[in-house]
Amino acid sequence: MTTSTTSESSATAPLFDLQALVVAVRRRRRLWCSMALLGLLIGAAVAVLLPAPPTAVTTVLVAHQDDQPNDPGTLIRTDVELLRTTRVAGKALESLNSPERPADFMRDYRGTGLTNNLLQINVTGDSDAQAVARAKALADAFIADHLTRIREAANAEAEALLDRRDRLRDELAKVNEAIGNRPPEGDPSASADLESLFDRRAKLNSQIDEYDQRAEEARIGTPQLIARTQIVDGPRTVRHSLPKAVVTNAAIGLVVGLALGLALAAVRTVVADRPVLRRDIAANLGASVIAELPRRSGRLWQRRRTRVTRERLTAHLARTVRGSAEAEPVSLLELGCARSTSVIALNLARALAAEGPAVIIDGLPGPQLAKRRQKPGDPTVVSGERAAAVPHQELRIGVGSVAPGTAWTDLRYLGTRTVLVVRAGHGSAAWLHTVARQLADQRIPVIGVVLIDPDPRDRTDGTLWDGLHAALRGRSETPVRQNGTGQRRTERLPVWAAGGPDNDQEAR
CATH class of the missing domain: 3.40.50 (Rossmann fold)
Known part of the structure; x- marks a missing residue:
């Protein structure tokens, strides 16, 4: 018995032959090797012709009112996004007396969350001194904005608690007035109402004391957060190594060029069908x-x-x-x-x-x-x-x-x-x-x-x-x-x- 006929083999042939694709791509190694080499040269040339600008870095310890040990990093990511706002950028430029627009300044810095409470700020400038000054001004502006938000939140919470306390005091005054206008003794129904009024007064006094204590705790906790939020690593310049930058950019260019070359070879193989x-x-x-x-x-x-x-x-x-x-x-x-x-x-x-x-x-x-x-x-x-x-x-x-x-x-x-x-x-x-x-x-x-x-x-x-x-x-x-x-x-x-x-x- 012979093998299957030509017609049968063609009818059962797969629509996509992976083996033929791999072989054809491998035979086009000149194409993707050339693309990889071109990417390597372009990456190295970019590192030499477009060197990294002067950069300064600083680290800020950020204390949060809702800090939790199991926080997945949501709070620090929020701080990173708040750093990239025109309000913070504008305050930093005001302290520098710079006429630059906040939107333009935002392109020159970035924030990175190192841990749940550590924020690293990288800032570029025309010189090392300018980059350091920008980093210091930006860190101070962010801390000031963060502390302002902490105070506003604490004051809002304390005011809400005191408002609730004042409403309870008004109600307590009404209860005391009702107790003072009690009917003559000997009336059974009047005795029962008086007893309920005394119970209500006791509860109101307890709630008023609780709201006073909570308002005081809200005010007491704010100075702790303010004291913990500070710059822990002062602004300093980042030294760039040209050989390291050349090697890194060349490696990235090599990988990108190789990937593009392989993709181009695969597409040409499928389209040409040779x-x-x-x-x-x-x-x-x-x-x-x-x-x-x-x-x-x-x-x-x-x-x-x-x-x-x-x-x-x-x-x-x-x-x-x-x-x-x-x-x-x-x-x-x-x-x-x-x-x-x-x-x-x-x-x-x-x-x-x-x-x-x-x-x-x-x-x-x-x-x-x-x-x-x-x-x-x-x-x-x-x-x-x-x-x-x-x-x-x-x-x-x-x-x-x-x-x-x-x-x-x-x-x-x-x-x-x-x-x-x-x-x-x-x-x-x-x-x-x-x-x-x-x-x-x-x-x-x-x-x-x-x-x-x-x-x-x-x-x-x-x-x-x-x-x-x-x-x-x-x-x-x-x-x-x-x-x-x-x-x-x-x-x-x-x-x-x-x-x-x-x-x-x-x-x-």
Whole structure:
């Protein structure tokens, strides 16, 4: 039993391939590394070109009337917000005799709650002396405003208690007057009323004493709060270290640039939809990956493996060309890797030189083959009208391109069978489909795909186990074998070619 078909795998494919996204983002490391480096340089430049202004700092101990050990910091946060008010800023500017507007001054300082009762004030200025003077004036203004609010609250509470006490005294006077106007003795009802009046008077006296005591406590507690609210750390200048600022800003710029670079790379990957994994490239082209080659020479310890891979690919292509030199000439069609395709074609021509002269038909749009320096023993390279004069007895290797702008009808003159040389991540999925369909229209079977610059961590399978090794509509009409019913079976078409009217006719 074979694996699932191409149509089934496409139907069950996830809408978002995380593995392909990670690989594509990793391949764009030049982008996000450049962004990270740019952020690092910008951060360091900002620290050098825009140094921190002179700054002074002071610490104020703030006593609250409602202080609680389990306070989550609500009171000190309120003090921080009160510090950033035009009233406090205006009083500080008045003490400094400064014409600056309070709204402008508020941008030059900030408050930070260190604990539930410690408030740190940072102030900037044009010089160290000005920053220290501003910090002192701002701390004094805040303390004065805080103490004013404490006194007003204490006085308001005391006045409320005394007002309540005075109302009770008025009521007590009425009770005393009722007791003084008591009826003659001997009346039972009068005795009961008198007893209730005495009880009421006793309660009123008790409540009056309680309100007097509470009013006194409210006034007594205010001086304690006033004495505790003070500057505990006098204003002093803050020394800024330029190397430390450079390192800090550079690190922040590096992180921000790296994050932006990764986000930009991810967005470009999703929008561009350029397959990178060999699995996706093979599925979109409808042909298996037969070899992988790096785009550059690579490191010293990787060159031997690259050389062995090139030799195997050359031997495989040489066997293919020998078996179909006259009937079905083979071409190499590149997509995003003209230089690598030229090298493969030259190596193939040299390998075939032992059996006879080999000619490379140059159909590349660039000068990779046409303007190269001829070396002794290199094959002949012809292009244009000279290609039509090449004898059919000679081994011909066509080299062309399937990049946008390709003249599709000319590809069949380069070879009736082809090997696609594709750089990973160069073409979009839509363009890979276009290439496969155009080659199908020209009846050019794809022998296989040579993947250039593959991802070294790609572990996906680039072999189409249940599809055509040459994805094309023309080959789909070729009988493969007879099944048990005596009827000939044809190969299955790729998904992208399954719905067209021509395909329906061919299927019938």
